[in-house]
Amino acid sequence: MTPETKGRFKWEPAALMVLLVGIGFWLVMNPSGNRARPRPESLTTEIRVGDTRGIVEVTGDSLQSQRFRLLTRDGFESAELSRTQFEAVFGSQIAASVADGRTNWLFRLLNITSWVSLVWIAIGFGGQLMFSGRMFLQWLISERHKVSIITPAFWWFSLLGGICLFTYFVWRQDAVGVLGQSSGIVIYARNLRLISKQKRRESRALG
DSSP states (O other): OOHHHHHOOOOHHHHHHHHHHHHHHHHHHSOTTOOOOOOTTOEEEEEEETTEEEEEEEEOSSTTTOEEEEEETTSOBOOOEEHHHHHHHHOHHHHHHHHSSOSOHHHHHHTOSSSTHHHHHHHHHHHHHHHHHHHHHHHHHHHHHTSOOOOHHHHHHHHHHHHHHHHHHHHHTOHHHHHHHHHHHHHHHHHHHHHHHHHHHHHHHHO
C-alpha cells in the first residue's frame, strides 16, 4: 500500500450519510399513505384528532368567502364550512390561526404549538448532534489509523446524546424512542465504568 493510498480520505461514507439524511427528510415531509389532496390555491394547516392526522384547507380571500374543509390522510374530505360554521365548532382563535396567515411556519415545520416547546426541540436536536458526532469521531479516528477504534469519547457522546434523546422522547410521548434509548443509556454508562476500572487497574500495576 502506497503512502498516497493509505492517507486518502474516503468520501463514499460521507456521501452515503448525506443521501440517507436527504431520504429521511423527504420521508418526513412526504409521509407514505397520505391521501389528503388540498387544492393548490388553498392555505393548509396540519391537524390531529384522536389517532387521525390530516389538514384543514382554507380557500377564499375574505371572511365572507372563506371556506374550510377537513382532509384526513386516509382520504376523507369533509363538507365545506363557512367561517361562521367553522368558528362555531373550533372557536375564533383557531379559525384565525389557520385562515388569516398567522400560523408560525417554524411551529408547523417542527410540529409544535409554542415557543416553550423549542426548548424540547433543542434538547432533541442536541442529543441527535451528539449521536452523529460520536459516529463522525469514531469514523475519523478509525480512518486515520486504518483500523476500527472506539475511544472513551465515543461512549461519552453516546451517553449524553442518549440522555437528551430519552428526555426528548418522553416529552414527545414516543414509546418506541423511550424504549430504544433507555437500554442504550445503561450500556453506555456501563462501558464508561469498565473503562474507568481498567485504567485504575493499569495504574496500580504500574505503581
